[in-house]
Amino acid sequence: MIMKSDGFIRITAAVFRKDTSSELRTRYALNALFLFTLTTLSIILFSFQSATVPVQVHAGLLWVLIFFAAMSGLSRTFITEEDRGTILLLKLSTISTPVFYGKLLFNVLLLLALTAILTILYSLVLPGFAVMSMTSFCISLFLGTVGLASASTIIGALIAKANARGTLYPVLSFPIVLPLLLTVIRATTIAMEDPAWDAAMDEYRVLVSYIVAINAASYLVFEYIWKD
Amino acid sequence: MIMKSDGFIRITAAVFRKDTSSELRTRYALNALFLFTLTTLSIILFSFQSATVPVQVHAGLLWVLIFFAAMSGLSRTFITEEDRGTILLLKLSTISTPVFYGKLLFNVLLLLALTAILTILYSLVLPGFAVMSMTSFCISLFLGTVGLASASTIIGALIAKANARGTLYPVLSFPIVLPLLLTVIRATTIAMEDPAWDAAMDEYRVLVSYIVAINAASYLVFEYIWKD
Amino acid sequence: MTDIRITVAGLRKDFNRRPVFSDISFDLSGGRTLAISGRNGSGKSTLLKIIASLLSPSAGAVSLTIDGVEIHRRWTFRHVGMVAPYLHLYEEFTALENLTLIDRIRGSNHTASEYEEMLAMVSLERRRHDVVRTFSSGMKQRLKYALAWMDRPGLLLLDEPRTNLDPEGITTMKTLFKEQRGNGIVIVATNEEDDAVMCDERISLSGVPPPGAPGTGRKGGR
Amino acid sequence: MTDIRITVAGLRKDFNRRPVFSDISFDLSGGRTLAISGRNGSGKSTLLKIIASLLSPSAGAVSLTIDGVEIHRRWTFRHVGMVAPYLHLYEEFTALENLTLIDRIRGSNHTASEYEEMLAMVSLERRRHDVVRTFSSGMKQRLKYALAWMDRPGLLLLDEPRTNLDPEGITTMKTLFKEQRGNGIVIVATNEEDDAVMCDERISLSGVPPPGAPGTGRKGGR
Amino acid sequence: MKAFQAILGVWLSAVIFCALMFPIVGEITRWYEFPVIPGLEQKARILFFHVPLAWTSVVGFVVSVFYAIRYLRSKQIDDDIKSSSAAGLGLLFCALTTLTGSIWAKFSWGSFWNWDPRETSIFVLLLIYGAYFALRSAVQEDDKKATLAAVYAIIAGVTMPFLMFVMPRIIESLHPDPIINTRGKVSMNSTMLVVFFSSLAGFTALYFWIYSLKLRVARLEFKRSSAGE
Ligand code: HEM
Ligand SMILES: Nc1ncnc2c1ncn2[C@@H]1O[C@H](COP(=O)(O)OP(=O)(O)OP(=O)(O)O)[C@@H](O)[C@H]1O
């Protein structure tokens, strides 16, 4: 028998809900993200004091922060399940797909929230930081974040299975997300320089197709990570 | 009966040894360590390819990297023991002090290694990166690393307990690490600008006293974290 | 009672090219119960995992048919309830939350009263709002039973069913066992003779001593 | 045989203001064995943890004296060997590594042959180089026994000693039990009557039914 | 097989001979002369080695991904052996490309390393190979290792094209367009092209020959370790 689509959505939501309430209990990722963001931001603020830096450095820095934050926060969703052996409970309760999308959703939303906070703080704190086209700035941030979260999710699943932690995570992720990062940095830079909202149209195209590609691949591949 | 000091050292070494071999097995396989630094570095590289950045930004970035490395690895040494319930085994095998110092030693050495690799690569690939006084540069790096490692050790111990109750300890740790980082960044910047090795004498003083203070505090605090 | 039937043919499992058991075959239909016995490390849990399709066998096949239709490996879990030492609960959640959250993920929504009932069955109702981390070993084991039993699975897999349970808990376990007989299959992996004797059939996996050594399975007598 | 003696007086334990047991008192000297029985959640493990000074009691005191000198809580661990379900091994290490590393941390250096001997005792010698993650539940339990017994502790604490063990393992456990009688104290927390009867004395913690409810301990008959 | 080796040997030595010996002259009068490529002159010769190396390192990656997919479908450990061996060789050739490339860069651009798009893509390819083997070394169980490695290879395979596509438009290139596109700045005469492509073919053949050897070794090692159990 095949799972009805509405059922599928309900279950994805259920997985998402589980992760969210678990996170709210333990505040694991939240803590890591919060601590990291605050510290790095203040370091940057401190070390930039007077120095006026070119626009694309701002864009670059912003994304370096987001990337690092993702690395220190998002990896856990799968790892904890594996560490505590609760993954078996999941496997006895549903199929791979809703689990993957549940966690993907969780990561995306978490990272979106983080990006929002980070960007606001960043723009408040750094005077040199100005945006020409808000629309395209937001579009870039959104697409970039979603892409980053998608990549981190599948890599997180890999890492969890490998019972390997910490350093291996960025090592595996970086080559994967690099094209994304470069593109989104470019897009952000454009948004900070060019008032036209569609100035970075090509970049959006690249970003969107990247997101589509990686999620399609993850969807196909996750099945194999999932079973045994 | 009181533990003889040589015995104490032997046991600290044993704890250190356990952690090292565990890390080597699960996380920091050395190639991963190397790749990790390479990765984090290239992110910076890409984020501003050609743009030339002022010295203290370099210093700031270097420390952001080191801090990230610390975050993604060190804070876990206690958490994993707690998560997997192996902490009981330790408690049945020895007292708090050698455990703490064993892990502290481990974190310090690990972070020192990381910093070394990071800095060497960093100076190799970033043309804009030049040091006036090597001595004071190394002193700053050393003191900063030791301080950061000490801080993240005790913070790790706190988090391990914290996430059992869902409090926000780590956020409290933010004010702990920040002064250290800011000071050491200033010290590093000075080392990159001023040829005199003792130009940053005040900063060294601050750092040293920070290290002393945090370790004294940790020693006292840990005793309480340890028993139940 | 749904007409459920499980057929295991020529099952073999190697870990890193080291055989644990080989050529296991049996065939159970609704109402039958099977005991898998054997020394530590002989492969009981591994066999259960394969049956629940949590692991894939190195050779051979497990086929589960319900009312004549064969169920694909992917969907086996829907008809499986499992209690095992290596199955862990969400420690940061309360007993009730564990039930509800997992239930939602399973896609089946029971009513609040049904949850209560479940908790009452394993007599945890008074602790429903305590987080599982603070539970005693036996209380955790009881909660696992509630989870496994909630959907009245056609196939109940019990690995070392009496671990951590007190006499009262064991009685509960036994009543479950009997009830399940009424509507499906029970497979029990155990070291205890008392559990084994409850079952109609029996397979003994005789890992060569010492238990450490790779076990080579042998089909038990019908 | 060292002259060891443990005295427990008016012990009470509350978890966030909810009493688990109260006013537990007993007194054991070398060669005596005590069984702690009681339903799930009645506080057996909690009591053991307090005795091993892994937990501090809410009231009352545990005093351990060896050859007349009283041992400070801080150092109790040196004389305690413990086997319990909530005690976990380092899964990324092999059986042998677990023994050696822990042994070093304990500050006592046994010879390689002694490690071998230990592993042989629990018949894991052929698996000494496999990482514990791949061990079966029973094999892990066996390794715990090796760890607990390695230093011939004066005070052996067994929580649910036969969990996961096959008959052979249980025999090993019993021989250990007998040997320990020769040189110290054994305290067993168990749900199984068979384990309880092995012991000279007995305390039953009668948590009020249902086990979920906070247990209020009562000193059991000698 | 023997015949193949012989042919390959002759072929490559011929290519190398031509690549190194054929004179580079102002205007071609004889068939065995190369034209001067502005900015390269004699240095152009490395093109016959550098580019094929780069090419083969990419081939290695493609082969590895191909067998990764095969493995996930078949679960035959042999497919994993094929995949990982291909990756191993790819890593080697990738390193060689970087080396030759850097040497070349040193002499034509003045520095061993400048973040040129193609340099960058090869560098990322290096990172991917590195990550791939780091992941492998982190897992003990054979089938698990195989599965995870395969998955990673595939994910990387999906994102790699983006890099190739994105890179040039992001970073301004010092690099000449590959001869592959006819509008390429670098103009080769027919002789040069012939030598160039024979070298390309030769190196590819070399790759697959070493690959077959590596495979045999890997299989034997696998057999021995299983026997050793
Ligand atoms: C470390 C990496 C690399 C370095 C340092 C490098 C350096 C160079 C240099 C200096 C040239 C001569 C350019 C000129 O002055 O005309 C060159 C040419 C060339 N490189 Fe690379 N390269 C690298 C990687 C690659 C890669 C990865 C590829 C292909 C995937 C590649 C393909 C070519 C081609 C095709 C040419 C010949 C120019 C043409 O035929 O249009 N290179 N490379
Ligand atoms: N950390 C804790 N916080 C709050 N309550 C706890 C904690 N640990 C144990 N308890 C409670 O104390 C009681 C006794 O727990 P304990 O583990 O000692 O029971 P037990 O006798 O060992 O039961 P079992 O036979 O199942 O092992 C239980 O009700 C349990 O919920």
Ligand SMILES: Nc1ncnc2c1ncn2[C@@H]1O[C@H](COP(=O)(O)OP(=O)(O)OP(=O)(O)O)[C@@H](O)[C@H]1O
């Ligand atoms: N992931 C794994 N990798 C390698 N070997 C494994 C793995 N899981 C189990 N094994 C081995 O397979 C054998 C069977 O393990 P299993 O857990 O099935 O034993 P069991 O019959 O359940 O024993 P017990 O009675 O102790 O539970 C053991 O020798 C174990 O070491």
Ligand SMILES: [Mg+2]
């Ligand atoms: Mg088992």
Ligand SMILES: [Mg+2]
């Ligand atoms: Mg207990």
